[in-house]
Amino acid sequence: MPQVVVIVFKSTHDVIKAKSELEKACIAHELIPTPKEISSECGMSLRVEKPLLSRALELFQSTGVRYRDDLL
């Protein structure tokens, strides 16, 4: 089973935008509550398989989704 990466976002707006962009690009992902060990954020994060991470991040950069680079 490939390793998974959790991506934390700046705001709920960005999580939902990220989800919508990933769906449009057919990149598999799962929305999860932000794990405590990553951040004390009370919102949601996205989990993607590690091989898909670079594609996901490229997509976020091109569509202006604000993710927390510092928490990757």
Next chain:
Amino acid sequence: MIYFDNAATSFPKPKAVIEAMEDYFFNIGGSTGRSGHRMAVKASELVFNTREQLAQLFKIKDSSRIVFTKNATESLNLAINGFLEKGDQVATTSMEHNSVMRPLRYLEQRGQIKIFTVQANREGLVDPEAFADILKKEKIKLVVVNHASNVTGSIAPIDIIAEIVHRYGSHMLVDAAQTAGAYPVDVASDNIDMLAFTGHKSLLGPQGTGGLYVREGIELSPIIRGGTGSNSEKEIQPDFLPDQFESGTLNIIGIAGLGAGVKYVLEQGVSNIRQEELKLTEMFIKEAGKIEGVELCGPSDMNKRVSVISFNISRYAPSTVAYLLDKHFDIACRSGLHCAPSAHATMGTHPQGTVRFAFGCFNNAAEIEKGLTALAEISLKEEY
């Protein structure tokens, strides 16, 4: 009942608006941004989708620059109080609603700002060059302009004014309470820095919804601070939009209805809605002008007005006309000063005010006919 009070709030609403609100309460529930369960995700998606639709409508590239508020008044208060600082100067027009004038006058009374006013002509139209005259001489931080008057329906040429405003390094706040959904608004080509709108008029959403668009680079101070679901480890307000200005739980059911209203407007097309409302307005003005005793206010050029029409009938107080229309003709309208005393002073109808008919996208020619017949009857009768 015939409803001609669409400038106060639109009625009826598209069925889809009520269905979207029902769907939220019956099937979605959940709050946005706080929890991660599926109900919360659905609620967050709903809010996101409404923001995206508004962005599409106003040609806003990044929908996170739209902040939800409870109405245009709150949006204007946020823009005015959040942007202005002690010592700043503001230019505005004589056609503004009290939602602009009261926050401005409050700051003026406290000695914090100075206000310069561009006087509109008796039709309620402002000359863009009058802004240049002020901006040439004074350092103005913000120019506030009512896109269309809620009294005369007169439209301000915001794109031309904005061009002048930016030429002098100032900023442009537009009050789109009477135009959002009824007249095209394009924040990019109109060069708008901040756009205040309400959800319950021509966007056909429920009361308690509205928003403020804030262009990137405009620094605003929040008027409310609190929980946003983001940066929760910090006791300092986030500095990014929309969270910076959306503390506390949003009016999600209202935003659900607003989203459906905006979708309806996008499907119909603002230009088509504009054309239909203009036809009714033209028809009314042409015929009402022939009725003895009826005095119409506002621009004679139809292209310079939205479907808001003020008038008086000689021998009658505006409130009497509104009462008679309601009691004897089943017509709902508004009389008085319409929260815009300076607009009435501009037209010469202060302090008695006017009767106001405001047509919406669900009015039709048969209703306009009935309205005209009612006015003719009232005007001809010796006494009611």
